[in-house]
Amino acid sequence: MTGPGRSNNRRTEEQATPRMLVFACKWCGLIGADGAGKKRIPLPASFRVIPVECAALVEPDAVIRALASGISGVAVLGCHLGGCRFNHANHAALKRLELLKTLLDATGIGGKRLLLAFGTAHEDHQYAEVIHAFFAELKTLPSTDPWMY
Amino acid sequence: MSKVAVLLCRCFGAVDGVIDLEALRREAEEDASVVSSTSSDSLCLKEDMEKTAALIRDCGAEKVVIGGCSSLARGDAVIGGLVREGIKCSHIGLVDLREGCAWIHGDDPHVATLKAWNLVQMEIAAMRYRKASDDVTVRVCPEAMIVGAGPAGLSAACTLSRLGFRVHLLERGSSPGGMLNLISHVYPSDEKSGDKTKKYSEEVEKNPLISFYPKAKILSVRGFAGDFKVHISSSEGEKKLRVGAVILASGARVWLPYGLYRYGKLKHVITQMELERQFLRESVPIKTAVFIQCVGARNKDRPYCATMCCPSSLKNAARIRDENPDARVFILHRDIMTPGSVLEAYYRKALAKGVQFIRFQETNSPEILGDERVEGVEVFDIINGMKREIDTDLVVLSTPLVPNDDNAKLAGMLGLELDRYGFFPEIYPLHPLETRMDGVFICGSARWPVSSDQAMMQGEGAAVKAASLLGREAVSALSLSRVPGEKFGHASVRAEACTGCGNCVAVCPFEACRLQNTGRKSVSRVNKLRCKACGNCVSACPNGTIQLPEHDYRAVGAMIKQAFAEERFK
Numbered sequence: 001m002t003g004p005g006r007s008n009n010r011r012t013e014e015q016a017t018p019r020m021l022v023f024a025c026k027w028c029g030l031i032g033a034d035g036a037g038k039k040r041i042p043l044p045a046s047f048r049v050i051p052v053e054c055a056a057l058v059e060p061d062a063v064i065r066a067l068a069s070g071i072s073g074v075a076v077l078g079c080h081l082g083g084c085r086f087n088h089a090n091h092a093a094l095k096r097l098e099l100l101k102t103l104l105d106a107t108g109i110g111g112k113r114l115l116l117a118f119g120t121a122h123e124d125h126q127y128a129e130v131i132h133a134f135f136a137e138l139k140t141l142p143s144t145d146p147w148m149y
Numbered sequence: 150m151s152k153v154a155v156l157l158c159r160c161f162g163a164v165d166g167v168i169d170l171e172a173l174r175r176e177a178e179e180d181a182s183v184v185s186s187t188s189s190d191s192l193c194l195k196e197d198m199e200k201t202a203a204l205i206r207d208c209g210a211e212k213v214v215i216g217g218c219s220s221l222a223r224g225d226a227v228i229g230g231l232v233r234e235g236i237k238c239s240h241i242g243l244v245d246l247r248e249g250c251a252w253i254h255g256d257d258p259h260v261a262t263l264k265a266w267n268l269v270q271m272e273i274a275a276m277r278y279r280k281a282s283d284d285v286t287v288r289v290c291p292e293a294m295i296v297g298a299g300p301a302g303l304s305a306a307c308t309l310s311r312l313g314f315r316v317h318l319l320e321r322g323s324s325p326g327g328m329l330n331l332i333s334h335v336y337p338s339d340e341k342s343g344d345k346t347k348k349y350s351e352e353v354e355k356n357p358l359i360s361f362y363p364k365a366k367i368l369s370v371r372g373f374a375g376d377f378k379v380h381i382s383s384s385e386g387e388k389k390l391r392v393g394a395v396i397l398a399s400g401a402r403v404w405l406p407y408g409l410y411r412y413g414k415l416k417h418v419i420t421q422m423e424l425e426r427q428f429l430r431e432s433v434p435i436k437t438a439v440f441i442q443c444v445g446a447r448n449k450d451r452p453y454c455a456t457m458c459c460p461s462s463l464k465n466a467a468r469i470r471d472e473n474p475d476a477r478v479f480i481l482h483r484d485i486m487t488p489g490s491v492l493e494a495y496y497r498k499a500l501a502k503g504v505q506f507i508r509f510q511e512t513n514s515p516e517i518l519g520d521e522r523v524e525g526v527e528v529f530d531i532i533n534g535m536k537r538e539i540d541t542d543l544v545v546l547s548t549p550l551v552p553n554d555d556n557a558k559l560a561g562m563l564g565l566e567l568d569r570y571g572f573f574p575e576i577y578p579l580h581p582l583e584t585r586m587d588g589v590f591i592c593g594s595a596r597w598p599v600s601s602d603q604a605m606m607q608g609e610g611a612a613v614k615a616a617s618l619l620g621r622e623a624v625s626a627l628s629l630s631r632v633p634g635e636k637f638g639h640a641s642v643r644a645e646a647c648t649g650c651g652n653c654v655a656v657c658p659f660e661a662c663r664l665q666n667t668g669r670k671s672v673s674r675v676n677k678l679r680c681k682a683c684g685n686c687v688s689a690c691p692n693g694t695i696q697l698p699e700h701d702y703r704a705v706g707a708m709i710k711q712a713f714a715e716e717r718f719k
Contacts, residue, residue: 034249
């Protein structure tokens with residue numbers, strides 16, 4: 001992945017397919033992902049889903065670690081605000097991650113690299129739309145892997 | 150490094166068609182921690198499950214990684230099957246290769262295979278750090294506390310006591326009955342409300358299993374499902390109770406429309422409840438009456454329909470016509486809400502009795518004529534587009550039920566949250582009458598305005614739900630899950646590293662964390678029965694002291710590392 005041995009072609013290719021990590025809440029985001037799979041909605045392949053019990057379980061450290069390891073963007077998918085099965089847990093997650101966005105903006109990494117989407121249970125088309133839109137967004141941003149250039 | 154067995158499912162070609170599972174299997178075999186790597190046509194069939202379990206035991210693997218369909222499709226069934234075969238749930242990792250990879254990347258098999266390999270690698274790496282939460286078990290105290298002795302609370306108390314459980318019935322007022330004490334008849338049966346409560350209040354008095362606490366107040370609630378410690382005060386003094394379940398039947402209150410339709414200023418503009426009080430005292434023949442519906446309901450402040458005001462207007466209007474066949478009775482409404490076969494028939498009965506209905510618009514509401522006393526009502530009838538003047542000397546306003554003022558306090562004590570109107574929400578739609586706090590059930594108008602019949606029915610329902618908890622001898626923390634199977638886990642604290650900052654206490658949505666003074670410092674403690682494993686405390690903890698063993702920060706880190714690991718298939 002990293003290192004000097006890559007051609008310019010590979011670099012361009014990587015820029016065109018940004019890497020994306022998705023933290024999907026088991027009760028909404030993951031159900032949306034499952035529905036998108038069942039409907040066979042084509043999606044760009046360079047994203048990986050990590051299932052979490054709730055969006056609140058996504059530690060800010062994990063987001064930063066992902067960005068630091070060369071992943072271009074992190075999406076956190078949770079339930080509708082007010083529809084979390086853990087009372088106000090996803091409100092807390094929203095506040096925490098919005099704060100992290102400010103931090104990312106301040107450090108120049110860019111808050112745009114963190115996407116928060118709430119409300120994707122059984123909304124598989126919305127899930128696909130979120131993934132597609134975030135990919136389009138990430139394509140406009142430079143790669144987070146500074147060591148490769 | 151723990152030994153991992155990788156099991157790949159071809160799903161009779163659904164996965165195999167896109168992902169090159171054979172290559173995946175070979176790659177997995179080369180991994181240092183993998184002791185066995187097999188692929189089969191299906192994993193979810195019963196006979197396959199036995200074969201798979203035998204295979205796992207034979208190869209001496211400690212952990213299992215399954216690559217197949219998503220947990221929602223058949224993944225959970227596979228895990229359940231393997232658990233029944235004696236493999237620990239926490240030792241099984243599931244990778245979604247079908248819905249999450251093969252089916253959405255069907256156009257590019259090469260990329261899909263690469264992604265599948267990365268996903269399997271992620272799970273293998275994470276399995277090293279995944280551990281099982283330790284479980285605790287508590288004995289269930291087979292007693293219940295019911296808050297409120299209205300129709301819902303009474304029926305819940307009687308049902309539970311008939312099932313043989315001790316019941317503590319708390320009432321704010323001095324006698325059982327709740328709102329039924331304030332009204333004369335109930336709809337749709339037109340029974341006297343006194344008769345309706347009589348058999349219940351008699352049972353409350355006679356049944357030795359029910360203790361009734363009049364003028365009761367809850368001072369504090371501690372504990373968890375199966376073992377709540379409640380401190381109450383009543384007319385008999387303060388008392389400490391230990392109960393296994395709490396049923397909330399605290400009801401709602403009637404909203405008084407001060408400022409609307411000159412209520413409170415004109416003597417003969419009254420609410421439905423005041424009319425009921427007149428009916429309770431004596432029967433006054435009424436010559437004319439105008440009922441105005443949706444007063445303070447279905448508007449911007451209260452955008453809900455309280456569902457009981459239309460039928461009670463129908464009930465009282467019909468009664469006025471019954472007592473005085475010459476009476477002129479009008480119901481001014483925005484919509485008559487009588488859902489269901491019984492209430493619709495009730496509406497038609499009122500119509501047949503000669504009650505007149507006039508529909509008005511929210512923006513063009515009726516006006517009351519007269520300065521000193523009510524002389525009439527002016528209303529714009531939208532059906533025929535005409536302004537009508539009705540001579541009347543009595544205007545009855547139908548107001549909705551609104552939540553009790555102390556709901557917030559009660560919710561805070563029980564660790565619940567109120568909905569946007571202030572009622573207690575149930576877990577909609579899969580778990581009616583249950584709240585987000587295990588062992589706390591709701592029924593009647595505390596949940597949503599309902600008729601007395603419905604409240605009684607809900608009381609029975611909540612009682613049966615409580616009984617299914619109270620009937621257990623002991624309850625384990627992991628079994629308090631609302632989905633089939635066990636709970637995901639619960640947070641655990643490394644006491645030696647905890648600084649006692651209290652962040653977890655502040656963010657916990659279930660009040661499961663609390664600080665405990667150990668002499669030198671404060672340490673966070675997690676109540677495993679209250680914890681629902683949302684992980685809010687995990688991400689609020691500044692030094693990673695509090696963790697979910699099933700979803701350790703090291704596991705997440707390992708997954709991130711492997712997410713786009715070396716692209717081998719190039």
